[in-house]
Amino acid sequence: MATPKKDMDCFDDLLTCTICLETFKVPKYLPCLHTFCESCIKTYIVSSTKKENEAEGFNCPVCRTFVSYDKRPDKPEAWASSLPMNHFVMSMLDKRAIQRSEKVCNSCQINNDMKMAISWCTICEDAFCEQCAKCHKSFKVSAKHKLISINEIQSGNSNLKIxxxxxxxxxxxxIVEVYxxxxxxxxxxxCATLSHRKCEHVISIVKAATGIKQSELTTSLIKTLDERNTEISELVENQKENLAKVETTTEKLIKEVSTLKIAVIDHLDVLEEKIKTEMVSSKKHVVMNLTDVVNTFSSYKSTLNNWKSVLAGSIEHGSDQQCLMEVNKIGPKMTILENELKADMDKIKNSTINFVPSEHIAKFKTSVDSFGCVNIVEDKIHGTLFVGGLRKKVNFHNGEINILHKINAADSGQMSAIFIADCLFITSYSKSNVSKYSLDGKFLQALAVEMYPQDITQVDGTQVAISISGRNKILFVDTVExxxxxxxxxxxxxxYGLCCVEGSTFVVTCGSTMTWVNSSVKKLKQNTTAGSSFYVSTSDMKDFIYGDGDNSVSRVVGDTTKFTYTNEQLSSPRGIGIDFDGNIYIAGYSSQNIHQITNDGKLIRIIPVATFELNSAWTIRFAPNSNKFVVTCGFSGKVVLCEID
Structure with a gap:
């Protein structure tokens, strides 16, 4: 039965361009399956690629998936026309137009004649007016095509296929004929002749599609889509609640900060009054002591002056006998006074009032008012490398990055890579394999593995371990054979991420967990992280570095966090590499850069991912005791082999 008009109206969103918000005109779709009007996506492509002189592609306006055009010689203005037509949407538009009695004759429309259609050809997928329908039937090539009355379709008496x-x-x-x-x-x-002539199972498209709507594959996919949609809806609602909570919490915290500030000021006022009272009391005590000293010695001075005057008068005006009498009186008294004077002078102390701020007040003042602190910065000597018997200096901090080789390991998907014995081993998520390359970028061999390998780590000199996400497995592969x-x-x-410790213990990461497990599948330890823990790396088999939030990376030794590096220019940390000098490299997938930091978490430099001619870095690994390293892309299947001078 034909789809009723009221049901067709439910598909309006499917038939509306998300750029112009109107019904599709020449619908073209991207590899991510988002569909746009050809004119709309053309305008978008041209405007988004103007920013780059040598644009290799563009991001989908909806999901931001990168669409690569680096192998196409066409200018961006021509990219939209080369996109595939969405025939399903075209058919849906035709069917809706038929249901709404809006369908015009396709043949007449070419000549700008808008005649209403009366029949539909199921082979050509075109509508015809009465005259064009007769012509269509009169040609030998289309004489046997099945025409259906549009009235029958509208009444629901015809099973019109889309x-x-x-x-x-x-x-x-x-036309698609085989599968x-x-x-x-x-x-x-x-296609079958050129690309699939060696394939063993090529059947007709009709046979392949038989029963597909009721098949377990389709029903399972629909169920999965519903489940994921429900999960995402719940997640979105949860995050909206979290957003509202953050808004409320922030306002509350601001009030708490203001209250705390007032409390601190009030407390400081109390402390100020207390110290002022103590100063007044101390001043009073010091003034009394100093006044007593002044009075005592002023009295001594008065006595001495008096004795001096009496003796001087007897000398000038008295007789010798009178002078003798005064000397005999003053002499003994002078001896007593000198003893008293000496005793009192020994008691004299210079008094002053001093203020010593408490330890907390002193620290508070320094932390708030200081220009900063003066430090002696000691840069580590740059690493050296033996090349051809000579000692070569490698400037990891400021050295130039050179691209040695580009490897197209897959057409798409995430990649991980590792250096072992002068070879490069790459896992491909989309191909479900691990491939072996020489260090000059030449393909050597490949091994198919279970679906979807995510990470690779070295176990010993000839063996690697590969993580299989979704199935929670680790595969062990001999790299020689x-x-x-x-x-x-x-x-x-x-x-998800995988790191081998001394050949028998593995550290695995996924989402917000980091788990230690041995070769007997015994869980040794498990830590919770702040999220984005997709990969883990180690420098000396004791400490571990991993994504710890959407813009942070932490380094942990045992159970102690040595540092957490956070940067607003780091988003979605993925792979983590370490050079032989101990510097750490963090692949920022969403921020499209690589952050180079010291082994104690200090930023050295931020390297744009465009340096590697990639769009989004996924993993980064260094060759042992070498300045060579590899960077993989998060979705294009590209791998770049580089070195630092």
């Missing part, structure tokens, strides 16, 4: 005939994405002028089961890809005959050795099932332990 997109019954599909155009090939690779060759739009060709390659080996690659899960619909193809035209040209490139064969699978064994599988470790981490039941109940989520795994």
């Amino acid at each position: 997109s019954e005939v599909l155009s090939c994405e690779e060759h739009p002028e060709k 390659c089961e080996d690659h899960s890809r619909p193809c035209c005959t040209l 490139m064969k699978l050795l064994r599988t470790l099932d981490l039941s109940g332990i989520s795994v």
